Amino acid sequence: MDIAFIASLAKEHSIDAVHPGYGFLSESAEFVSQMWEKAGARVIGPGYEVLEKTGDKLRAKQIAQTCGIPLLPSTQKSTENVQDVGLFASKVGYPIMIKAVDGGGGRGIRLVRSESELHEAFDRTTGESPSGKVFAEKAATNGYHHIEVQIVGDGTGKVRHLWERDCSLQRRYQKIVEFAPAVMRDRTLASKVVEAALKVATFVRYCSLGTFEFLVNETTAEYYFLEINPRIQVEHTVTEQITSFDLVRAQLLLFQGLGLHDIGFGHEKNPMIAPNLVSIQLRLCAEDPEGNFALSMGKITEFHPPNGCGVRVDSHCSQHCPTIVGSDFDNLLAKVIITDSSWDGAVRKTNRALQDLTVGGVKSNIGLLLGIVESEAFRAREFDNQWLESNLSNLLEVGKKLRNVRKPAVEVVSSSTPPSAAHASHVLFRKGDAWSIDLSPMGQNALNQDLWHHLRFDKVLKNDFPNSIAGEIAYTISGSQGGSTMHYRLEAKSTQISASSFSSKHHRGDPHNIRHILAPISGKLIEVSVSTGDEIKESQVIAYIKQMKMELEVRSPRAGRVAWTLELEDEAGEDIAEGVLLAEVENSALKDAGPKLRGKL
Numbered sequence: 001m002d003i004a005f006i007a008s009l010a011k012e013h014s015i016d017a018v019h020p021g022y023g024f025l026s027e028s029a030e031f032v033s034q035m036w037e038k039a040g041a042r043v044i045g046p047g048y049e050v051l052e053k054t055g056d057k058l059r060a061k062q063i064a065q066t067c068g069i070p071l072l073p074s075t076q077k078s079t080e081n082v083q084d085v086g087l088f089a090s091k092v093g094y095p096i097m098i099k100a101v102d103g104g105g106g107r108g109i110r111l112v113r114s115e116s117e118l119h120e121a122f123d124r125t126t127g128e129s130p131s132g133k134v135f136a137e138k139a140a141t142n143g144y145h146h147i148e149v150q151i152v153g154d155g156t157g158k159v160r161h162l163w164e165r166d167c168s169l170q171r172r173y174q175k176i177v178e179f180a181p182a183v184m185r186d187r188t189l190a191s192k193v194v195e196a197a198l199k200v201a202t203f204v205r206y207c208s209l210g211t212f213e214f215l216v217n218e219t220t221a222e223y224y225f226l227e228i229n230p231r232i233q234v235e236h237t238v239t240e241q242i243t244s245f246d247l248v249r250a251q252l253l254l255f256q257g258l259g260l261h262d263i264g265f266g267h268e269k270n271p272m273i274a275p276n277l278v279s280i281q282l283r284l285c286a287e288d289p290e291g292n293f294a295l296s297m298g299k300i301t302e303f304h305p306p307n308g309c310g311v312r313v314d315s316h317c318s319q320h321c322p323t324i325v326g327s328d329f330d331n332l333l334a335k336v337i338i339t340d341s342s343w344d345g346a347v348r349k350t351n352r353a354l355q356d357l358t359v360g361g362v363k364s365n366i367g368l369l370l371g372i373v374e375s376e377a378f379r380a381r382e383f384d385n386q387w388l389e390s391n392l393s394n395l396l397e398v399g400k401k402l403r404n405v406r407k408p409a410v411e412v413v414s415s416s417t418p419p420s421a422a423h424a425s426h427v428l429f430r431k432g433d434a435w436s437i438d439l440s441p442m443g444q445n446a447l448n449q450d451l452w453h454h455l456r457f458d459k460v461l462k463n464d465f466p467n468s469i470a471g472e473i474a475y476t477i478s479g480s481q482g483g484s485t486m487h488y489r490l491e492a493k494s495t496q497i498s499a500s501s502f503s504s505k506h507h508r509g510d511p512h513n514i515r516h517i518l519a520p521i522s523g524k525l526i527e528v529s530v531s532t533g534d535e536i537k538e539s540q541v542i543a544y545i546k547q548m549k550m551e552l553e554v555r556s557p558r559a560g561r562v563a564w565t566l567e568l569e570d571e572a573g574e575d576i577a578e579g580v581l582l583a584e585v586e587n588s589a590l591k592d593a594g595p596k597l598r599g600k601l
Contacts, residue, residue, distance in 0.1 A: 001025050003034050010039035017255070019044045026231035027055040027102075044255045046208045046230045047155070053204050054228040058101050058135045064225040067203050069196045072215070072224045074137035082122040085136045089118065095139040098122055100129030109173050111139055120541065124551060140215045140224065146170065146385045147182050147190075148213045148229075149197035150239045150247075152265055154254055155207030160265045161194050162239050162247075163275060168385040169372065171293070171392065176365075177372055178235040179280040180242050183343070183381040184218050187272050193223050194271035200228070209236070209251050215385070234283070234335070237314060241279035241339040278346045279339040282354070284315075286331040288363045289396050294521040295547040297325050301464075302360025305334060306353035310346075312337040325362050327523060327547055333359065347379055371399030429469065433457045451479045458487070468493045506566070506574075509581035515563070517556060519580040523547040525566070526573035530583065534562045543582050546573065560585040 001024055010018060018041055020026035029051040032043045045051070054060050058078050065071055073092050075084065078101045089096050089112070098121055100108025108128040110121035126132050145168045153159040166184075169177040184190045197212035211229040216222070236247045245264070253263045260266060286296045300323040305313040315334030317323045325331060338353055340346035354370050372395055377383045388395070434456035454476040462470040469492050476485040509518040519525070523545040530542045536556050542565075543554040564584040568574055 003028075003031055004038070007035055007038040007041070010035060010041040015039070015041055017042050017044055020231065022231065022234050027051060027229070029055055042255075044208075044251060046206065046210065050204060050207055051230055054206075054210070054230045056101050057099060057103070057227045060228045061225065063204060064196075064200050067196075067199050069200060069225045070223060072138045072140060075135045078131075078133040078135050080126065080132055080134075082119055085122055085134070086115070086118055088136045089115070092138045095141060096136050097139045098125045098134050098136050100125055100131075101133050101135060102129055102131050108134070111141075124544075128551065140217070141386055143217045143219050143384050144168075144215045145182065145184070145218070146213065146226075147184075147193055147216045147223075148211045148233070149194050150233075150236070151197055151201045151206060151210045151212055152247075152250060152254075152260065153201055153206035153208065153210070154259045155205055156259065157202060157205045158260050159198055159201040159206055160260055161198055161269060161271060162243050162245065163269070163271065164190060164194060165235055165238060167235065168383060169388050170385060171388055175235065176283050176388065177280065177369070178238055179278065179346075180238040181274045181278070182216075184216070186218055186221070187274060189216065189218060189221055189223065190274075191271040196223070196225065200225070206230075208254050209247055234332075235281050237312065237335055237337045238279035238281050238339075241312065241337060242275040242277040277339055277341060278343050279337060280346050280350050282336040282338075282350065282369050283332055283365075284334040284336060284357070284359070284369070285365050286325040286333055286359075286362045287365055289365050289368050290400075291363075291521070292552070293365075294552070295325075295327060295331055295523070296363040297327060297522070298362045299324050300333070300359065300361045302358060303333075304356070304358040306336065306356035308349075308353075310339040310349055311353055312339070333364065343381065344379070347373060367399030367403045368396055369399070370402045371395035371397070374398060374402060429457060429460050429463050429465065429471070431457060431459055451477060452483075453477055506576055506580045508579055511579070514558075515584045515586060516581055517542060517554070517583045517585060519543075519545060519576050519578055519582055520554065521545060521547065521552065522576065522578045523552070524573040525568065525576045525580075525582075526551070528565050528568060528582065530562050530565060532562055532565055536560065536562060536585065545576070554582065556583075556585060558585060560587045562586075 003025070006018070009015070018035060020031065020043055025031040026045065029048050032048045032051060035041045035043050046054070053063060061071055061074060075088050079085065085098060094115070095111055095113045098110045098112060103109055108125055110125050112118055112121045122134070125134050145166055147164050148167055149164045150162040151159055152162065163180060164182045165178055165180040166182040167175045167178045169175070182190055193214050193216055196214070200212060201210065209232045211233050213226040213229065215224045215226060232247060232251060240247055250263050287293045288296050300317055303317040303319055305315065313334055313336055317333055336353055336357065338346055338350045340349050351373050354366060354373060357366060359366065372378055372388070375395060375398070377387060434454065437453035437455060439451070439453060456474045457471050458474055459472040461472070462468065469490070471490050473488050473490050474485050475488060476483055509516040511518060525543060526546050527544040528542065529544070530536055536542065536559060538557065538559045539555045541553045542556050545552045545554060562583055563586045566580070566582050
């Protein structure tokens, strides 16, 4: 995000306040400082002093330590040196976590299970850190829940809690399903976590909304402070549902100088007594779960959210205003929030809401969400922060079956429409449809050519316009010297990838050639990590492709010697299309399994 550009806009239009949302700038003390100094605008949130203390994860841990809150062993200083992290790991043992001091939202964090993974994990984490600085801490991986406490403060030292949320259902450290209150049956332990958050918030004289995060193990009754998110969270919705407090309104009123008592937070809440409502949030994302969750780009052609008592949907998607999913912004399409008086009731209602939810034009993670909600472990509240990753393949399979079972058995087709053309599109193409086309060359040096173009559909094979269309066409070019008609099979798919992705310097690979390793997704190729002549092992990382804030590892499906690799001309990376040839690998008798893709954030 360009701070200087935002500041110039604020100054030009006399804007005196900016809300940073959930994004990367929402935790930036520099953003607050620059907006005030260059534009005289204030940023809605905790303010510069609080952000300076809490936005840096290592500094936040030091504050928690001062307050006597339990912490996992960690390095005491940030570092840019992998040897420092290796020395720490040798003392506490693996697994460890490497975290960017200024990361967030799943960005700049790696789990390292052994020394062999250390260098690669360190490089990727520092690459995702704006400052390039990281720290390490001992990983807590068995039986822990990711619990966060919602805090509200007015900057005077008075703070209040709005209970806790459970965000344990994560993939690649990205939250997928959240709910409030936490599923912990031991309210005494939950109360200790809330009191710990209040203690830290009081110490820093917290102002505005903030989330204080912990790892909690109900079996051992242990809890450890993780970090502070000094902003409103994506999942604030479930807290709103169980408390009936509008948190965004509260944030705006606090920004205007009102105190906690003025906005309805005068009385302290007993953390031992949980609210009598349960709320579950599902994050609907444009991604391909069967393609290793690669970003699904395109135009939303259909969006039908669920409704009913206790069903809330927050979304920018609309049937009346087409939405394009590209690679520059987050792929979150909607937040579906379900509220009921009991956990079992909320789960049943969530299941029904997912059955009613429809998205067309792009792929989505509805199947995975169904698999989670239908699982016995979810219903019985028997999961931890590793459960989703450990059971991912099974959940995807269950979700896929449920989606197939619940598809309409019969499609209603117009009598005038050939069966082959019937699909989701509202634009009807039929055999015999034809267009005369006038192509006028542009530019001063364009030649005047009296050419006429004519295109006719002879057969419509697939109509999912504007997402895709396929058919057999007759294309005619005629001029003063006569004309000719050529017959083609047309297959067109919508894309948000730039034209440079398909330039001639990026050769298309042959998926049937066992020597070829192809890009499994479109995106920005940021690194090719092997060179011609290298001997590589099966599953070795050969390249990294970036989509939004995600860096995906491309791994070789076979061992062999690298005969050729794509060379990057731009150090910042180059846009490539799916199917571009990344490398050629010789000396392999293995069957082609296709490149393996693994995501890193």
